[in-house]
Amino acid sequence: MFSMTGSDTNKFIFNENLNTSFLEELFDGDTLYAETVFEEFLKDLPGYWNDVESAYINQNTTAFSAAVHKCKTLFGYVGVTHLQELCQDIETKCHQLSTIAALRPDYELLAKQKEATTALIKEEINRLKSFNNN
Numbered sequence: 001m002f003s004m005t006g007s008d009t010n011k012f013i014f015n016e017n018l019n020t021s022f023l024e025e026l027f028d029g030d031t032l033y034a035e036t037v038f039e040e041f042l043k044d045l046p047g048y049w050n051d052v053e054s055a056y057i058n059q060n061t062t063a064f065s066a067a068v069h070k071c072k073t074l075f076g077y078v079g080v081t082h083l084q085e086l087c088q089d090i091e092t093k094c095h096q097l098s099t100i101a102a103l104r105p106d107y108e109l110l111a112k113q114k115e116a117t118t119a120l121i122k123e124e125i126n127r128l129k130s131f132n133n134n
Contacts, residue, residue, distance in 0.1 A: 012131045015124055018079035026079075035128040038121055041078045048074055049114060056100060056107055064103070065094035068110070078124075080117050086110055 012031045014020045027034040048070050055063035072087030090106045097103065 019081040023079040031128055031132050037077055038125045041121055044074055059100045061094050061100050065091050078121055083113055
């Protein structure tokens with residue numbers, strides 16, 4: 001385990017597009033655990049996202065809200081708090097709107113940002129692996 005205080009030479013610095021202070025607190029310098037969590041994120045996200053897409057296509061607002069909620073939790077484990085906020089906004093709108101069609105811009109934004117986040121997390125895993133192997 002690496003110390004989060006003292007010399008920065010042994011400290012892994014998370015990507016600035018992630019909530020670094022949250023991740024530093026969550027993992028407390030345990031970069032092996034962080035690597036595992038990030039890898040699990042990539043394994044779990046496709047199944048979670050299939051539920052989001054299915055609910056959206058089937059125009060099931062209740063199922064859509066539930067699937068987005070699961071993604072919100074998953075995004076939190078890797079410090080993507082801006083997507084957690086977007087998911088929360090979508091959940092709130094699901095309870096306020098009578099049709100899912102009104103959520104199309106939010107759904108498309110979430111889908112686009114999910115793709116960017118997936119690429120970012122893959123890069124972060126590579127950085128963690130490199131750090132952990134040194």
